[in-house]
Amino acid sequence: MTTGLDLCEIDRIRHSMRNPRFCGRVLGEWEYEQLKERGFPPQSVAASFSAKEAFGKAMHTGLAGFSLREVQLMRKPNGVPYLALSGAAARLADGWQFSVSVTHTAATAAAVVLGERKDAEI
Template identity: 70%
Template sequence: MLAVGIDLCEIDRIQRSMRNPRFCREILGEQEFAQLQGRGFPAQSVAASFSAKEAFAKAMGTGLCGFSLREVELLRQRNGAPYLHLTGRAAALAAGWEFSVSISHTGSTAAAVVAGERKEA
């Protein structure tokens, strides 16, 4: 079984939300927060993280219900390749699934696509 979710996010909207010092702590997981903090919290990257969370929710067919945004982290490997790290209820919801994620952005919009495949038991 395959599942796909896609999301677009306006970077300006995220940039405005980031004026609230609690915003990043409320939506970003621990490792995700640390990676983005080390890069100075670029708004386009925070928007890509938010889009990845939304795309994951769409792929799972749940919307943003049943898990915390902080439980879906968009992390980057040393070579910059993105991947999803799931914890808590998000990990339980996605048990038996493998995911790939692709992100992109322009000057005004960030996008994420999450593709999931149910593993054979």
């Protein structure tokens, strides 16, 4: 089992979002569309960014070896979050399954990613 945890300042993301290209550079296509439908709330964009960082920490690579856009924090219709991986992130995570949890306050967003080998014995 592996764990990654990240905490992100929402004001830092809000400031970055002043650049109209920021969301397109860090959010994957599906993630972008989900957040666009909701008006790109800075706390949700920060939670997505935090999930990407937490994934990198869980994989012991930091943000190296994959593109931020390849790790997407998605939400099921009932709001349950999950990670959708593609490209190098999916190759890096081959053989692993993940759970993700995100939360935020007025000032910070946080994400925890738990990874477990698919062939791990229970």
